[in-house]
Amino acid sequence: MLTLSLVVSTLAACGRGGPMSAETAVLAQAPAAAPVAEFAKRRAAPEQVQAERAAADGASEARRYVAVRHTLQIFTSAEGVEAAWREATEACAAAGCEVLNAELERNDERRPATATLEARVPPQQLDAFLKRLGGLGRTGLNARTAEDKTDTVLDTEARLKNQTAFRDHLRVLMSTPGAKLKDLIEVERELVQVQSELDSLAAQRKVLANETDKVQVSISFRAQPSVLEAGMWEPVTDALRSAGHVVATSIGVLITAVVGLLPWVVALGFAGWGVRALWRRRARRRG
Numbered sequence: 001m002l003t004l005s006l007v008v009s010t011l012a013a014c015g016r017g018g019p020m021s022a023e024t025a026v027l028a029q030a031p032a033a034a035p036v037a038e039f040a041k042r043r044a045a046p047e048q049v050q051a052e053r054a055a056a057d058g059a060s061e062a063r064r065y066v067a068v069r070h071t072l073q074i075f076t077s078a079e080g081v082e083a084a085w086r087e088a089t090e091a092c093a094a095a096g097c098e099v100l101n102a103e104l105e106r107n108d109e110r111r112p113a114t115a116t117l118e119a120r121v122p123p124q125q126l127d128a129f130l131k132r133l134g135g136l137g138r139t140g141l142n143a144r145t146a147e148d149k150t151d152t153v154l155d156t157e158a159r160l161k162n163q164t165a166f167r168d169h170l171r172v173l174m175s176t177p178g179a180k181l182k183d184l185i186e187v188e189r190e191l192v193q194v195q196s197e198l199d200s201l202a203a204q205r206k207v208l209a210n211e212t213d214k215v216q217v218s219i220s221f222r223a224q225p226s227v228l229e230a231g232m233w234e235p236v237t238d239a240l241r242s243a244g245h246v247v248a249t250s251i252g253v254l255i256t257a258v259v260g261l262l263p264w265v266v267a268l269g270f271a272g273w274g275v276r277a278l279w280r281r282r283a284r285r286r287g
Contacts, residue, residue, distance in 0.1 A: 065153040067211040068123075069145045071218050072130070076137035078112035078223040084136040085115035085221050091132045092117065095125040098214065112223035120214035133219065140222075153208050160201045167194045 076084045085104055092099060098120040106113035121129055170191045174184065 063150075064148060065150045065208070065212040067147045067149050068215045069147075069218070070126075070130070070215055071141060071143045071145075072133060073140035073142070073220050073222065074133060074137045075140055075222050075224040080137070081113040081115055081221050081223055082106070085117065087136060088117055088133055088219060088221075091129060092119050092121070095121055095129045097121040097125070097129070097217075098210075100216075114223075115221040117219045117221075118217070120210060120216050123213075123215055126215050126217075129217070137221075138224065149208060149212060153205075153212065156201055156205050156208065160198070160205060163194055163198050163201065167191065167198060170194065 074084060074088075082104060085102075089099070089102055099117070100120065101116065101118040103117075104113065104115045170187055173179070173187045174191070179187075
């Protein structure tokens with residue numbers, strides 16, 4: 001009779017509780033505060049990140065994440081700098097590249113215009129784009145550098161995966177029945193922090209993707225230097241042109257000095273005249 005009553009009471013308790021999922025049943029077997037500490041330890045454990053990174057490294061041995069940068073300098077005629085820069089900008093748009101900076105300077109009347117273009121080009125469009133740029137003028141500096149960022153990318157992806165799993169576990173804890181208000185507040189605070197770190201890691205991964213999935217190209221446009229344009233007497237002509245400015249500047253400094261000293265000269269003159277008058281009066285009294 002005792003055994004039968006225990007069985008009946010157990011079935012009645014199960015009937016009142018309703019069906020529970022397997023994940024909720026496991027969480028209900030432990031206090032609400034215990035999973036919080038457990039997940040906090042899991043979040044802070046670096047060995048899990050290292051293990052996930054090692055697994056990702058082994059799975060992507062054939063893939064290397066390399067940031068490639070290409071620097072190019074193009075010389076044209078003094079009148080063709082702006083036209084070459086505009087044509088390069090149009091070629092960049094046709095190649096589907098991402099323009100980072102495009103600048104044209106033509107303020108100085110004594111010197112020709114200069115221009116720069118910085119963009120990220122898809123690797124499959126790079127050769128055609130550089131070939132089109134080569135037809136705009138004479139190529140000067142032509143350099144390419146590469147930086148392997150595989151370790152940084154794998155580490156960021158492993159941290160993203162680990163933090164995503166931790167966030168999902170925290171969300172499960174938020175829906176645990178019978179949890180105390182204090183524990184729910186702690187879990188919610190931890191969830192906000194984890195989500196902020198996830199957003200930061202996602203932004204870092206996006207920046208790395210832009211650096212490794214495309215080739216960064218920096219192009220500068222300059223006028224072709226020549227002896228006829230510059231000339232060996234250019235320093236002399238520049239000195240003669242600036243001679244008038246030097247003389248005018250000297251006269252300006254002199255005028256400023258005179259105007260600044262004029263009140264003191266007048267004041268000293270009146271003081272000297274007063275001293276001389278007093279000296280004459282004393283001399284007359286003695287005489």
